[in-house]
Amino acid sequence: MRRLKRDMGEIDIRAVDRLAVGAGDGVKVKTADLSVDDLTSVFAGATTIVHLATTVYPDVDDPSAADLELAIVRRVLDAASHVGVDHVVVLSTAMVYGAWVGNPVPLTEEAMVRPNPEFGWANLRAAVEVLTLEWGQAPDRVASVLRPTALVADDALGQLARVLHAARIGIAAEGDPPVQYLHVDDLAGAISTVISSRFDGVANVAPDGWIPPDSLADLEGPTARVRVPSWVARSIAALRSRAGLSPIPPGIVPYTSHSWVVANDRLRTLGWRPNYSNEEAWVVSHEPNALDRLPARRRQELALVVAGVGVAGLIAGIVITIRRLRRR
Numbered sequence: 001m002r003r004l005k006r007d008m009g010e011i012d013i014r015a016v017d018r019l020a021v022g023a024g025d026g027v028k029v030k031t032a033d034l035s036v037d038d039l040t041s042v043f044a045g046a047t048t049i050v051h052l053a054t055t056v057y058p059d060v061d062d063p064s065a066a067d068l069e070l071a072i073v074r075r076v077l078d079a080a081s082h083v084g085v086d087h088v089v090v091l092s093t094a095m096v097y098g099a100w101v102g103n104p105v106p107l108t109e110e111a112m113v114r115p116n117p118e119f120g121w122a123n124l125r126a127a128v129e130v131l132t133l134e135w136g137q138a139p140d141r142v143a144s145v146l147r148p149t150a151l152v153a154d155d156a157l158g159q160l161a162r163v164l165h166a167a168r169i170g171i172a173a174e175g176d177p178p179v180q181y182l183h184v185d186d187l188a189g190a191i192s193t194v195i196s197s198r199f200d201g202v203a204n205v206a207p208d209g210w211i212p213p214d215s216l217a218d219l220e221g222p223t224a225r226v227r228v229p230s231w232v233a234r235s236i237a238a239l240r241s242r243a244g245l246s247p248i249p250p251g252i253v254p255y256t257s258h259s260w261v262v263a264n265d266r267l268r269t270l271g272w273r274p275n276y277s278n279e280e281a282w283v284v285s286h287e288p289n290a291l292d293r294l295p296a297r298r299r300q301e302l303a304l305v306v307a308g309v310g311v312a313g314l315i316a317g318i319v320i321t322i323r324r325l326r327r328r
Contacts, residue, residue: 016042020265034072039079048087048195049063051076058160059247066124073128077135087142089194090132094147095122106263108203119251144194147207148187149180152285167248167256172225175231175257180206181281186274204262207274215324219282221235228258
């Protein structure tokens with residue numbers, strides 16, 4: 001919110017939330033439930049709506065929540081039309097391109113939207129895009145759809161970044177694609193840019209370039225990892241998820257095996273510049289722990305020990321999971 005206030009100057013910015021929590025920096029907060037309240041009174045007087053609210057998260061596959069999400073998007077767009085708002089900005093994800101063998105590196109906005117069918121969250125974001133872009137086809141309307149990569153903040157990973165990280169350690173699928181991390185401050189800058197330029201269309205949001213697998217390994221240090229084929233990793237993730245043992249949705253496994261990094265050229269032509277590189281975003285989002293302070297050789301030894309324990313526990317875990325599912 002501070003970045004938006006700084007970039008937008010004297011423009012009046014108001015936040016809408018279910019809770020009456022102050023946004024700071026003089027930003028007023030209106031309390032409303034987007035799913036049931038009258039949104040025309042909430043949006044009255046606005047010229048641009050930035051829709052960031054969501055009911056669905058990358059680590060949860062909930063069809064009923066997905067239906068609610070789409071219903072809320074329709075309500076927001078209908079209310080925008082009713083009060084004469086002519087610009088809507090919606091947050092999507094770079095995951096809508098899907099993680100497929102043969103993906104260009106990087107992907108541009110001209111690439112097809114084809115999220116991996118097993119990953120419900122990415123498919124939902126694609127459906128939100130369709131509703132938003134259809135709304136923007138009416139005369140004198142502008143629809144901006146932003147497709148950020150995995151978000152991070154100071155000393156914290158975003159939900160998607162956490163799920164991707166969890167899926168890459170322990171029992172992990174084969175494949176080491178390049179990765180991208182976007183600082184939330186740079187996403188706020190992208191929102192400011194599309195508002196001021198009244199950008200109409202779709203734009204990727206990511207730092208320049210990406211982190212190659214070897215460089216990511218250097219940043220993370222030795223990590224306990226048992227490599228298995230993708231179909232095995234998906235099967236194990238599905239079993240653990242159904243048994244309530246893991247937050248890793250099986251549909252995210254391809255995103256840890258195949259590249260889906262994106263280019264930011266379109267947003268750069270509008271004047272946007274990232275303040276954080278991928279590596280810098282990764283570093284500021286990770287707090288050093290006790291393992292990071294150990295010598296490299298000692299960390300390597302510990303990683304090998306943990307990996308060995310992981311192999312031994314793999315069979316036991318599968319057996320326990322199957323037994324629990326049979327009891328259910």
